Amino acid sequence: MEPQAAMLPDGRRLHLNHGPIDLIVEAFGPDEERAAAYAQATDRIRTILTELVGELPALRSPSGPAPRRFHGITARRMEAAVSPLAGDDFITPM
Known part of the structure; x- marks a missing residue:
């Protein structure tokens, strides 16, 4: 299964899923900082499970x-x- 990241319909929260990892996260702050935080979380969900499995x-x-x-x-x-x-x-x- 491939990692998935998608904004929820409310436009405020990000859903991250990969294998047993299933998170709904919300960042607070100026729009540009929130967007950067969500981009970082999306990048990280792609590698964290492989790192932990090792x-x-x-x-x-x-x-x-x-x-x-x-x-x-x-x-x-x-x-x-x-x-x-x-x-x-x-x-x-x-």
Whole structure:
């Protein structure tokens, strides 16, 4: 399945979809900044799933208190978000 990006009928929100990723986003600010944000989001949806799939086995495994080193920026951010919560509990970046 190919990534999809389309403005919703309200003209304010952008629908992004690729595989399990399904987002409706809204940017705020001057029109030119909103348009730039939507263009950046559209560009990113084309690559993010492939980037994450390459690290999927590790993203599905438990995190620990010390963040692991992932290659992709999104995987690193996902790991950084959960590692402070890992402790004795089972938590994964996914």
